[in-house]
Amino acid sequence: MTTSATTAVGIDIGGTGIKGALVDLADGSLLTDRIKVPTPKGAEPDDVLTAVKSVLETLEVTDASVPLGVAFPAIVKHGRTMSAANVAQTWIGFEAEKFFEDGLGREIHFANDADVAGVAEVRYGAAKDRDGLVMLTTLGTGIGTAMIYNGVLIPNTELGHLHRPGHKKDFEHFAAYSAMERDSLEWDEWSARLQPYYSHLEFLFSPDLFVVGGGVSKHADKFLPLLDLQTEIVPAVHRNNAGIIGAAALALAGEKPGALEGTIEDLASTASS
Template sequence: MSTGHPIGIDFGGTGIKAAAVDLRAGNFASDREKIKTPRPATPAAVAEVFAELVGRFHISDSPIGVTVPGVVRHGVVHSAANIDPTWIGADADAIFSAALSREVHIVNDADAAGLAEVEFGAAKGQRGLIIVTTLGTGIGSALIHDGVLVPNSELGHLEIGGHDAESRAANSVREAEQLSWQAWAERLTTYYRAVERLFAPDLFVVGGGVSKQSDEFLPLLDIETPIVPAQLRNRAGIIGAALVASRQG
């Protein structure tokens, strides 16, 4: 395997996935490896999993990018809505670089997916303001203007109608409340209209696992901005993380 390929690691609530990435092709350069997320998923426990995963690639000098479901500033994690609270205040760049004996850079998970979609996926070649949203347990978001990321947008936590937006419109809520596609689309319309008013984007890209069923709900949305499904699906986090590592390495 070429030592020129950076490695992307996607840290999720149930599994930690990794692959080497060919950034010329915008795709994996290796098979994807996966290990269950440890319990509790403290930074130290997760670092051990990262070391095991990276050891499977037999690459000693490639930079590594890691997605984290939280606000990230200069390598330090500042929120932990869906991960162990010991992450708050952790200098994850330093912890993982020490554990893996090479340069590691972390990035918010939605930001990573957004960068990948702009560079290689549904928003490739698009200019202006692109907003990528991931509909899953919550609502993640990434703002990219002319290829430049504005990090940690956290638009899933906009207050709309007195509610945290993702508490009404995340895909997990659709499943829990057994909403019809039409009923969910009405909530999504309310959400995306609010984002339109604030940012006037040129394009929305919708990711998350439910994007595979985009034909069921995207045509039902009543908004002005063009909106399209993500193309990279579950590869976006790994590819985006590798992209971040290559740019900072």
């Protein structure tokens, strides 16, 4: 498969599935079908690497000349995974970026999954051309967050784990989409749980825009209008593809994840230098 400096592969590793596609970085569209395989039971590093290889082989993009970005559900600092959300505890403190680079025989860019979803929405989605502080939240098994200020990503915010005043468990346990399923909540009951979470974020950070992602964002009309906020809140455009698209976008940014304001040509120049 041929590619150019304006295309890259994005791999999104999650607790239940590993997804990937080739992405056109001019507009964030997928140039191939989205390939998805189940996350191996236990999600140990060697098994996850094997699954990622399977996705790349199916996409026919094993050539190391194609830029590759990988999104992972953990705090990522200097290539190490410092937490483990829905994956094996082995990942905590693990040199994950080097592990994938060695195993795949190519350089990659490795980042937190919610962060890259935020990048996708700023570059190509609901937050495109929006100044100020954008806060993306992904509502799923947990609550992922990304903060982007005037095009610069502030990584690893993990604001789903903010503690609820007067309670032992965090907002993620109380208000993630998984809580709606677990407690058999109606949309209005779930939105009543989301209200204090978004109000708390609004109080702490005074954002200019909330973007709500995750698969449930396709039902945004059922719960977002029920929230009473001063801040505009909109559904994400790319939903479950955001991790793939954002990971691919950061693949060309290399070690400069804040480089969201440059053109595709600028990023291509960075990648080839």
